[in-house]
Amino acid sequence: MAVAVHEGEKWFRTCDVTGFKVDIRAEKIAKVNAVMAVVSFLIAVVAALLLVLTRWQLFHLLPVDWYYRVLTLHGLDALVFWIIFFELAALVFGSTAFLNTRMSSPFAGWLGTGLAILGWLLVNYTILTGNADVLMTSYAPLKAHPLFYLGMILFAVGALVIVTVFFANLMIWRRENPGQSLPLFVYGLMAAAIIAVITIVSGAIIYIPTFLWSLGIISDIDPAVYKLIWWGLGHPSQQINVAAHVSVWYLLAFLTVGGTSINEKVSRFAFVLYIIAINVASAHHLLVDPAVSPVWKVWNTSYVMYLAVFASMIHAFAVPSAIEVAQRRRGFTKGLFEWLKAAPWGNPAFSGLMLSMIIFGFIGGITGVVNGMEQTNIIVHNTISVPGHFKGAVVGGTALAFMSVTYYLIPLLFRKKIAFYGVSKFVPWLFGIGVAILAVSMYILGAFGVPRRHWDITFSGGPFTFTFNPVTDFFWALFGIGGILAVVGALIWILQVVVSVFFGKPFNGPQDLQIPIAEPPPPPKKGEHEGFAAPGTFVLVLLFMVAFIIFVALNYGWLSAMWEVK
Amino acid sequence: MSEERKTPFLQLVFDDFILLLFIGVAVYAVSYLIWGLMELAWIPPIPDEIKQSLLGR
Amino acid sequence: MAILPPGENWFHQKVAKDEKIWMGLAFVMSLFLFFWMIIWHVYAKQNPSFVTYKTTPEEFYQLTQAFIEKYKIGEENGIPVVKPPPGSDVFLLGRQFRWEPVLVLKKGEEYRFHISSLDVLHGFSIQPVNMNFMVFPKYDYVLTFRPTSAGEYAIVCNEFCGIGHHMMIGKIIVEE
Numbered sequence: 001m002a003v004a005v006h007e008g009e010k011w012f013r014t015c016d017v018t019g020f021k022v023d024i025r026a027e028k029i030a031k032v033n034a035v036m037a038v039v040s041f042l043i044a045v046v047a048a049l050l051l052v053l054t055r056w057q058l059f060h061l062l063p064v065d066w067y068y069r070v071l072t073l074h075g076l077d078a079l080v081f082w083i084i085f086f087e088l089a090a091l092v093f094g095s096t097a098f099l100n101t102r103m104s105s106p107f108a109g110w111l112g113t114g115l116a117i118l119g120w121l122l123v124n125y126t127i128l129t130g131n132a133d134v135l136m137t138s139y140a141p142l143k144a145h146p147l148f149y150l151g152m153i154l155f156a157v158g159a160l161v162i163v164t165v166f167f168a169n170l171m172i173w174r175r176e177n178p179g180q181s182l183p184l185f186v187y188g189l190m191a192a193a194i195i196a197v198i199t200i201v202s203g204a205i206i207y208i209p210t211f212l213w214s215l216g217i218i219s220d221i222d223p224a225v226y227k228l229i230w231w232g233l234g235h236p237s238q239q240i241n242v243a244a245h246v247s248v249w250y251l252l253a254f255l256t257v258g259g260t261s262i263n264e265k266v267s268r269f270a271f272v273l274y275i276i277a278i279n280v281a282s283a284h285h286l287l288v289d290p291a292v293s294p295v296w297k298v299w300n301t302s303y304v305m306y307l308a309v310f311a312s313m314i315h316a317f318a319v320p321s322a323i324e325v326a327q328r329r330r331g332f333t334k335g336l337f338e339w340l341k342a343a344p345w346g347n348p349a350f351s352g353l354m355l356s357m358i359i360f361g362f363i364g365g366i367t368g369v370v371n372g373m374e375q376t377n378i379i380v381h382n383t384i385s386v387p388g389h390f391k392g393a394v395v396g397g398t399a400l401a402f403m404s405v406t407y408y409l410i411p412l413l414f415r416k417k418i419a420f421y422g423v424s425k426f427v428p429w430l431f432g433i434g435v436a437i438l439a440v441s442m443y444i445l446g447a448f449g450v451p452r453r454h455w456d457i458t459f460s461g462g463p464f465t466f467t468f469n470p471v472t473d474f475f476w477a478l479f480g481i482g483g484i485l486a487v488v489g490a491l492i493w494i495l496q497v498v499v500s501v502f503f504g505k506p507f508n509g510p511q512d513l514q515i516p517i518a519e520p521p522p523p524p525k526k527g528e529h530e531g532f533a534a535p536g537t538f539v540l541v542l543l544f545m546v547a548f549i550i551f552v553a554l555n556y557g558w559l560s561a562m563w564e565v566k
Numbered sequence: 567m568s569e570e571r572k573t574p575f576l577q578l579v580f581d582d583f584i585l586l587l588f589i590g591v592a593v594y595a596v597s598y599l600i601w602g603l604m605e606l607a608w609i610p611p612i613p614d615e616i617k618q619s620l621l622g623r
Numbered sequence: 624m625a626i627l628p629p630g631e632n633w634f635h636q637k638v639a640k641d642e643k644i645w646m647g648l649a650f651v652m653s654l655f656l657f658f659w660m661i662i663w664h665v666y667a668k669q670n671p672s673f674v675t676y677k678t679t680p681e682e683f684y685q686l687t688q689a690f691i692e693k694y695k696i697g698e699e700n701g702i703p704v705v706k707p708p709p710g711s712d713v714f715l716l717g718r719q720f721r722w723e724p725v726l727v728l729k730k731g732e733e734y735r736f737h738i739s740s741l742d743v744l745h746g747f748s749i750q751p752v753n754m755n756f757m758v759f760p761k762y763d764y765v766l767t768f769r770p771t772s773a774g775e776y777a778i779v780c781n782e783f784c785g786i787g788h789h790m791m792i793g794k795i796i797v798e799e
Binding site: 167170179181182190191194195197198201202222224225228229232236265268269272275276277279280282283286291292293296299300304 | 573577579580581583584586587589590591593594597598599601602603605606609
């Protein structure tokens, strides 16, 4: 293993665009994880198309067994593998290149990557061979093949190894730079890594006994204990995404317009609130379960008095205000919104960033809070509103942010020119608008009571039947259209990435840069800090607050018209 | 307050990722996991009156 | 700059006025949401129950059969129809892939539902009122319902329970 590091050691290259020192050994590991992410995304997207065309009763494409099989595949590849592999790549690359530091242990990096890939193979294999038709949550006593659980365990352990390497890299950096604070992007990744530790350890706590149970060594798994601990994996894994994509937002604000958080302390404070409070929201999934008490439910489901929601609302101001202030310094000061109009909308990373923030906030965020409130959960739980919510949060928010930043990773990490760059500027719109339509129509369908994870809502073969409000036909059509748009957008993006990375022209330096990196804006003029720094952003977040309050009020008003229950 | 080079306490906390890791894990483990598992363990069986009224025993 | 360490004095930088106001608003909203849940829990009429008993599939099956025998008024599509008196304990059993029994209730009266499963997890979803709860094996979830509207209602299973999940539909009839 490497000991002392000197300038110009053989494992470093200097990036000719950013001037960063890049550890080539870390870069390779990051590349492999990023490729795994895209492969998982491809599987997830193809599965998504099949699922959309099955649930849209007009086509009802897949037979019943394959519907649940593909749904399991989609859930795990989309919600776990695609984003976690991407985050592992970000952790490895972020903790080395962005800190100008070296990889603490390339061996551990490869070990983690190898274990994760092996786990990924086992899980995908058992699902596709029909040995794990248990859906993503795999609630015991539904039982899958032991190799499925083993795959999940190996993936978790692999991820944990890389998270450990990340922290080791930070320690090296701290030793080399005593007294310094991390760059905000890496700080956000650090928050994500802490949340990842909680996620992965919970996963191990529950999957190891479940694995033994599937082998017949343990006779029984308590269903309530399983569900409680499983959501310690299932929910925080999505909170890793929140922390990671918010970090990516800050990064993109910088790369696309040169925006910097107007107050680093505030932004960091918000990340600290995530670390403290966001994980207990696993309770969202247990609100209408037997077993736990209302005190436990209210305390945990509210992220300890909504500290994490508070943190997200801080970021909701901090990121756009970074953009606004940078744009205003460039002279776009007319009125409230000239800065926004004059923004580089032709840059796919910028339009992707804006769409990601809007969809995450207005669709994913607001619905998430209502879903996670103790009482309104009664009218949402296990309806198709739930996946509607996380289409907004994870697909519109996280996936779109990751897709956008990839337009920078292709030249800077993979050192390739972006293939078909001309179409890039349409991709975020196609994907974002598709996902928004999909998410909203699913949320509305859920309000009509349509269940999630259901092959046939005409209940063919059942002793009774039930017909949902005919208005749902319209929203099913909308659901189909939104889904297809999003799938097309995603496939174009995947095609661009694959062609660029494997068959693309090499990137030979700044002259080959297709996607612009913004110059930092001129320094602040005198008097800028008096009064409002970002009035346009302020108006936008007020708008958000109004939408938020209306949505909460509507849901409680509706709930009050239901049967009484206690 | 003297304008010394002394780093504020809260900044030290913000910068100490190992401490934050510990706090994050601890809050989750106590508030969600341990408390939740304890509540699961405390659930009583179905009361006898209810059983007797149906089974007549 | 998101990619470089912050300036030396980042911790002492003053928070801009608009950011400060926004943080205040956001914090008030957060506290409001928290206390709203508590207020609703105490004063309003729709809250998830917290009464739960431990049971076993055998015990719960036995209780449900005894309940059905006691109040049975007929049968529909092979599933017993039961009309328990208002205010009584009602037993509802979920299993792959049916709900037992069919319940006949009276509008405006209270019933203590005991819901459990014989095998895996199920979802208890009353349609079209759209109220949703979870059903576990080995746990008896006690939900006290007061139906406030009459008519025929479906119980849809909305937690995946196996290949016949989509056939799992039950019925509640609420009489005036």
